[in-house]
Structures are given as C-alpha cells and as structure tokens.
Amino acid sequence: MLGPDGASWGTLAALGDIGVVGSARARVAREGWDALFAPLAPALRAADLAFANLEFPVGQRDWVEPGRSEEFFHDAEVAAALVRAGVQVVSLANNHLMDCGPRGLDRTLAVCREAGLATVGAGPDLASARAPWRTTVQGRRLILLAYGTASRDAAAAGRPGIAPLDPAQVREDLSRWRAEADLLVVSAHWGSMYVDYPPPRVLELARLMAEAGADVVLGHHPHVLQGAERRGRTLLAYSLGDAMFNCRAGDFHAEVAAEKRLESGVFTVRFAERAHGLELLPMRLDADGIPSPAEAADGEAIRARWHSLGEGLADGDAAFARESASTLLQYELQSLATYVRQGRWGRVVRLLGQVRPRHLPVIWNALRRGRRAR
Numbered sequence: 001m002l003g004p005d006g007a008s009w010g011t012l013a014a015l016g017d018i019g020v021v022g023s024a025r026a027r028v029a030r031e032g033w034d035a036l037f038a039p040l041a042p043a044l045r046a047a048d049l050a051f052a053n054l055e056f057p058v059g060q061r062d063w064v065e066p067g068r069s070e071e072f073f074h075d076a077e078v079a080a081a082l083v084r085a086g087v088q089v090v091s092l093a094n095n096h097l098m099d100c101g102p103r104g105l106d107r108t109l110a111v112c113r114e115a116g117l118a119t120v121g122a123g124p125d126l127a128s129a130r131a132p133w134r135t136t137v138q139g140r141r142l143i144l145l146a147y148g149t150a151s152r153d154a155a156a157a158g159r160p161g162i163a164p165l166d167p168a169q170v171r172e173d174l175s176r177w178r179a180e181a182d183l184l185v186v187s188a189h190w191g192s193m194y195v196d197y198p199p200p201r202v203l204e205l206a207r208l209m210a211e212a213g214a215d216v217v218l219g220h221h222p223h224v225l226q227g228a229e230r231r232g233r234t235l236l237a238y239s240l241g242d243a244m245f246n247c248r249a250g251d252f253h254a255e256v257a258a259e260k261r262l263e264s265g266v267f268t269v270r271f272a273e274r275a276h277g278l279e280l281l282p283m284r285l286d287a288d289g290i291p292s293p294a295e296a297a298d299g300e301a302i303r304a305r306w307h308s309l310g311e312g313l314a315d316g317d318a319a320f321a322r323e324s325a326s327t328l329l330q331y332e333l334q335s336l337a338t339y340v341r342q343g344r345w346g347r348v349v350r351l352l353g354q355v356r357p358r359h360l361p362v363i364w365n366a367l368r369r370g371r372r373a374r
Contacts, residue, residue: 001307002228002235004270004277010138012185012269013047014218015040015087016240017094019055020078021071022249023288033081036244039291043266043281044086048137051144052082052243053187053220054090054119058108059100068099071249076107079115089133091187093121093148093162094220102160121146121187122155122162129155129163132177137271140182145173148189149221165190167208174212183271185216191239193222194257195324196309198238203316210234216269216276223247224260225302227309228278235276238313240267246289256327263302264291280306 020028020036028036044050059073082090090112098105105122112119120133133144147165155161163169165188178184186209191202198206198219209217210231219226219238226239247261262285270277282299283291294302312319 001279001303002230002277002310004272005275006273008270008272008277010140010271011047011049012137012216012271013044013050013086014237014240014267014269015044015050015052015243016264017053017055017220017223017242017245018078018082018090019072019242019245019249019289020074021056022246024244024246024249024290025075027288027290028075028077033077034084036290037081037085039283039293040243040266041085043268047086047268049089049135049142050085050087051185051187051218052087052090053094053189053240054078054082054092054097054108054112055094055220055245056096057098057100057104058111059104063100063104065099065101068096069249072096072099073104074108076111079112079117083115083117087117088135089118089120089144091121091146091148091189091220092119093129093146093150093165093187094189095148095150095153097122097148097162098153098160105160120144121148122160124155124160126155126157126159126161126163129161130169130173132173137183140271141180142183142185143177143181144185144187145170145177146187146189165205167205170205171208171212174209174214178213181215183215184213185218186214187218187220189221190219191222191226192324194224194261195222195320195327196224196226196260197312197316197320197324198222198226199320199324200317202238206236206238207231210236218267224257225263225265225306225309227306227311227313229310229313230275233275235269235278237267237278241265242285242289243283244289244291245285247285248287249289261285263305265294265302 056074064070123129147163150164153161154164191198217236222239225241228237264283266281282294282302284294
C-alpha cells in the first residue's frame with residue numbers, strides 16, 4: 001500500500017485485464033455473468049469511479065482475423081455485466097482489441113454504448129482513438145486517456161484501431177489536456193508478459209508521463225501483478241495483472257509464472273491533496289480465470305509480494321535485467337517452439353521479426369544468467 005499524502009477526497013477503483021474466454025464461457029452459461037463479477041462488485045461500487053481494461057473485442061468466432069486465436073472475442077453481455085458490477089469506463093487500447101477486425105471494433109463500441117459503458121483508447125480513426133474521456137470526481141475534473149503498444153493495430157487517419165503508445169503523441173496529448181484537468185489519468189497497455197519488473201522502455205515512458213503531468217498511470221498487459229511507485233506527484237502502477245482472465249485460453253499456454261498469474265485484486269486509488277495513494281484488495285483466480293477473495297494468509301502474501309515489487313523499482317533497470325530478462329526469454333522460446341511444432345510459420349516469422357537491437361542486451365543477459373544457474 002502507498003498511503004495518500006494529505007487529505008483524501010475521492011477514489012478510483014481499477015481492474016486489470018478482463019478476458020471472459022476459454023472455459024470461462026462455460027462458467028457464464030452455468031452461473032450467469034453477475035455471479036462471476038460478484039467478488040469484485042463491492043469494491044467497485046464503493047469507489048467514486050471504477051475502471052477496467054477490456055482485453056478482447058465483442059465479436060464472434062468467424063470474425064477472428066487470420067493468424068489470431070479463434071477464442072479471443074467477448075460475448076456481447078460482458079459490457080452490461082461490467083456496468084452492473086460498478087464499472088463506468090473501460091480502456092480498449094490493447095493488443096487484442098482488433099482481433100475481430102474493424103467490425104469487431106464497431107460492435108464493441110456499439111455494445112458498450114448501449115450498455116452505458118464508456119470507452120477510451122480506440123476508434124474509427126486516430127483522432128477518435130486519442131480522444132479523452134471526461135467526468136468529475138467529487139466536483140473535480142478528471143480526464144482519462146488510454147494507449148497501447150501497437151503496430152498493425154494502431155489507428156491512423158482514416159484507419160480504425162487503438163491509440164498507439166507513441167512517446168511524441170502521448171506527450172502532446174498530456175500537454176494539451178493538462179490545463180483542462182484537475183486529475184489526468186493514463187491507461188497504458190505496455191511491457192513484457194509474465195515478468196515481475198517492467199523493461200527499460202516502459203520505465204522511460206513512465207518518466208515521460210510523469211514529466212508531462214500525468215497524475216495517475218495504470219498499466220496493463222503483463223498478466224501478472226507488478227509494483228507501484230511515485231515519481232514526484234505521479235502515481236505509477238505498472239501492471240494491475242488479470243482481474244478476470246483464463247490464462248489457458250488461446251492457442252498457446254505459457255508455462256512461465258503459472259502461479260503468479262493467479263494473483264489478482266482490485267486496486268483503489270485514493271486521491272489526496274499532495275500525493276495520491278494506492279491500495280490492493282487481494283483476489284485469487286481459479287483455473288477458469290474467475291476471481292474470489294483471497295483467504296487471509298494468502299491475501300497478506302499477495303500484498304507482501306506486491307509491496308516488495310514496488311520497493312524493487314528503486315533500481316528498476318537493474319531489477320529487470322536481474323529478475324525478469326530470463327523469464328521473458330523463456331516465454332519467447334516456448335512460444336517459438338510451439339509455433340514451429342504447429343507449423344504456424346507466419347507466427348514464427350512475426351515473432352522473429354519483432355527482435356530489435358534493443359532486445360539483444362536482454363537476450364545476452366538472460367543467457368548468461370541461465371548458464372550461471374546451471
């Protein structure tokens with residue numbers, strides 16, 4: 001927990017990734033949507049504002065684009081279920097939002113609009129994807145922006161997609177909206193999956209956001225909890241983990257960090273006069289990715305690990321190289337081997353094509369650590 005500094009005057013409850021896919025579909029059919037969200041609802045409803053990342057589009061199996069997992073789409077009922085649980089706004093700026101192509105994006109926007117669920121971070125063109133969402137919290141103006149690491153899914157002039165996590169655009173947007181907001185909140189879909197610490201490029205983006213005036217940054221995508229820290233007045237939560245997500249779904253089930261992926265929770269930002277605070281209500285996901293309140297000892301262990309990860313951010317670059325690079329390499333090698341066995345050569349080429357010069361030191365350090373471990 002990071003305690004607020006000064007009088008606390010409002011709250012924002014935030015969830016990690018929402019992905020009701022795979023075996024969770026059968027749970028919905030048996031138990032109903034509200035039963036799945038029930039453990040999260042009290043904390044969401046208690047806050048002045050509640051937010052989540054909607055990881056997949058609303059669509060159907062035959063809409064899924066070639067080369068993407070045929071399981072990765074949401075049924076339309078997810079939007080209304082989130083609203084009934086207490087969520088008012090979701091980020092759509094993530095790496096799966098365009099899995100069902102432009103019609104999946106159109107359907108997602110329409111379903112959310114019909115349910116009264118606000119969206120941010122995606123749209124029919126770049127201007128709409130970058131557009132802020134506005135509300136008030138206890139009479140103070142809040143602006144929410146959302147961005148995701150993107151290549152082929154990035155919105156552009158005349159092209160639908162997500163708001164790209166481009167440093168120049170992010171800085172421009174924060175500078176543009178800072179004067180109109182009492183609270184400037186950013187959702188960032190970034191980083192590397194299944195690792196404890198954010199990579200250097202994420203830490204650089206975090207510094208940029210703090211310097212440009214963001215009050216709160218809420219991170220997604222790693223599918224595990226990562227630590228939180230303050231940079232000046234800016235509260236940075238690097239990964240909220242999975243709030244409801246079946247990690248066995250899809251065409252590749254990674255073996256790394258299997259237990260850590262089940263640690264979850266509801267994060268509550270406490271807005272305060274001098275520095276905002278952050279607290280975690282621990283949850284644990286079951287085999288279907290459905291949350292339930294963590295038992296007392298388990299909850300304390302989850303909080304303690306999260307707190308320790310936050311302390312490790314004091315030397316974040318070194319922590320990533322020391323603790324996370326080898327895990328990341330292990331995951332990438334598992335992915336590559338799986339796609340080779342499946343004969344999915346397009347995936348193999350795309351995975352190898354993502355290697356950049358900045359990745360080489362990470363690979364080298366991971367290999368050195370692996371040799372020392374043997």
